[in-house]
Amino acid sequence: MHAIAIERFGGREELRPAELPEPLVGPDAILIRLAAAGVNPVDIGVREGRLQQAFPTFFPLIPGWDAAGVVEAVGPSVTEVEIGDEVFAYARKDFVRDGTYAELVAVTPRHVAKKPRSLSLVEAGAVPLAGLTAYQVIFDALAVEEGETVLVHGAAGGVGHFAVQLAVAAGARVIGTARARNHDFLRELGAERCIDYEHEDFAAVLGRGQVDAVVDVVGGETQERSVEVIREGGRLASIVMPPDRDRFAAHDIAARYVFVRPDADELAALGAMFDAGQVRVHLHAQIPLDDAAQAHQLVEAGHPHGKVVLTIP
């Protein structure tokens, strides 16, 4: 099968077209013929070798953890989907090798849900990792409730643009930080208030104890200073670095790190929210599979509106 693979860790030039054996269909496998693969910042980390300590890694390595396509074959134990179903998947495994920058990927039922009817396959391929992350932050880690005020840092990016919409769907009032040129985009997503992090100090603008919960996709000083704006009894969830829990606890704030996990039920629930019109995906760029290096360049530049996705012919 045709794929994009790397033979060693390194720069974008390592991403090369390759002809590799088709995945085997084991007893629990769902073989997907891919139409699209979302590109995420973690793919850059995988390519550069920054995740070697976390995952057994093998070469040639096909990057990519996001997928959408059509079920081509299923193993004998699989009852969740059938050949011909359109699906989307968060295809992160316990090892790194057989990713989604390819014509075919084999996953298991825990990775997969039926594609939302309202999304094209290309749109659906951009959703799973960032969408599930936002879902697990808003509904699991923060358990956002109606009437709360939620501050989303990095609100215009892949995870952020979903987090804004999911918090709005939960009934929250959302404040987003982003560059000024992204503020119209944030308002379209439902944010009530936007803060230009380049020229404004969000903690000074908001004042002490003004928000119930913070979504942190930025880390560093942004995370540290969030302590100033969260009320006593409030929460923070970060997806970039584990917070200093003691420091937050001293202000009666529950702070935690979230690492997104594959969860077929939650992916299906997220898909239902697309079909109910509560969430949409914004595609920053659609790029053909063989130009994956260009897609990595866009993601590395770090200022997307929404998602970058590879299209797979």
Ligand SMILES: NC(=O)c1ccc[n+]([C@@H]2O[C@H](COP(=O)([O-])OP(=O)(O)OC[C@H]3O[C@@H](n4cnc5c(N)ncnc54)[C@H](OP(=O)(O)O)[C@@H]3O)[C@@H](O)[C@H]2O)c1
């Ligand atoms: N733990 C997990 O499971 C998990 C899951 C997904 C992602 N992540 C990590 O989370 C981070 C974000 O992922 P992503 O896919 O959303 O990335 P992304 O699409 O590149 O978005 C990042 C956003 O951050 C904004 N930003 C940069 N500096 C900022 C600052 N100082 N204040 C406010 N906003 C700022 C940028 O917005 P502007 O364009 O407005 O500058 C950009 O839109 C990455 O580090 C990724 O690796 C972790």
